């Protein structure tokens with residue numbers, strides 16, 4: 001199979017490396033900057049013999065070269081620059097993402113789309129709209145990353161192996177995300193048995209602030225290693241039809257009492273994309289947080305379209 005990555009920046013190029021080196025698919029990297037995706041692809045190809053895989057990796061500025069992709073990942077867009085409002089960024093990235101989605105689907109009409117560009121839930125909604133695809137074929141990556149961050153902070157606090165920690169973060173990607181601390185476990189033992197409420201709350205706050213913490217440390221741009229890993233996990237579950245149950249930004253039609261909106265919910269990911277959405281019983285507090293999160297996404301969808 002072939003995976004196209006639109007936007008060969010830090011997340012896009014790292015994702016290309018992950019997909020090829022995990023031997024999941026051939027990769028096409030597309031960017032508007034001339035020469036850059038071609039150069040990155042050549043660099044990755046030169047590592048192929050050393051990393052012992054045999055995947056094709058190519059770079060292009062032309063959507064015709066992305067034809068018949070099984071999956072299209074959209075990471076194209078800009079981070080906020082000084083003096084730019086969130087609204088400005090919202091409109092700039094909306095135009096880039098809608099353009100990318102329309103161009104990509106013209107050459108890969110059966111593709112599954114995974115959106116990474118921020119603001120994530122809004123960009124995923126616009127991609128669903130622009131492609132006119134069934135809702136199972138369009139999704140956004142956020143919850144897998146946010147959950148991995150929550151799991152990391154729990155593992156660090158307890159001094160246990162990160163892979164033994166399982167947690168899920170729902171809702172929108174940003175300050176209003178909904179980490180489900182009640183469901184987090186270390187090999188099946190609820191963290192509420194292992195940590196006091198104040199510590200859990202501190203880890204939840206660090207998770208909400210996870211992206212910003214890295215931006216503050218790095219000054220130049222945000223995270224990309226863990227975002228690329230999270231996206232590659234979703235690609236893998238789809239291409240290998242693994243049916244993993246992951247938090248994914250999906251288009252809702254009545255689930256969780258929400259309609260015509262994209263937000264992070266637990267989804268089974270397989271070869272059809274979002275195979276189904278699991279409706280958890282949420283506490284009043286968790287449900288209120290999810291509804292608040294959805295309200296803010298809805299406002300931003302409207303702003304993006306004004």
Ligand code: NAI
Pocket residue numbers: 006007008009010011012030031032033075076077078079096099100115116117118119120141142145173221222223224227
């Ligand atoms: P980056 O700036 O390194 O890469 C973005 C790339 O998009 C650049 O190479 C740029 O030339 C390209 N681009 C711009 N307009 C384009 C167009 N019209 N067509 C094709 N390519 C175009 O940024 P980075 O760090 O890779 O982040 C990319 C996006 O992903 C940002 O919006 C960021 O906020 C988001 N992000 C989302 C995460 C999530 O959890 N959903 C996590 C990390 C990043």
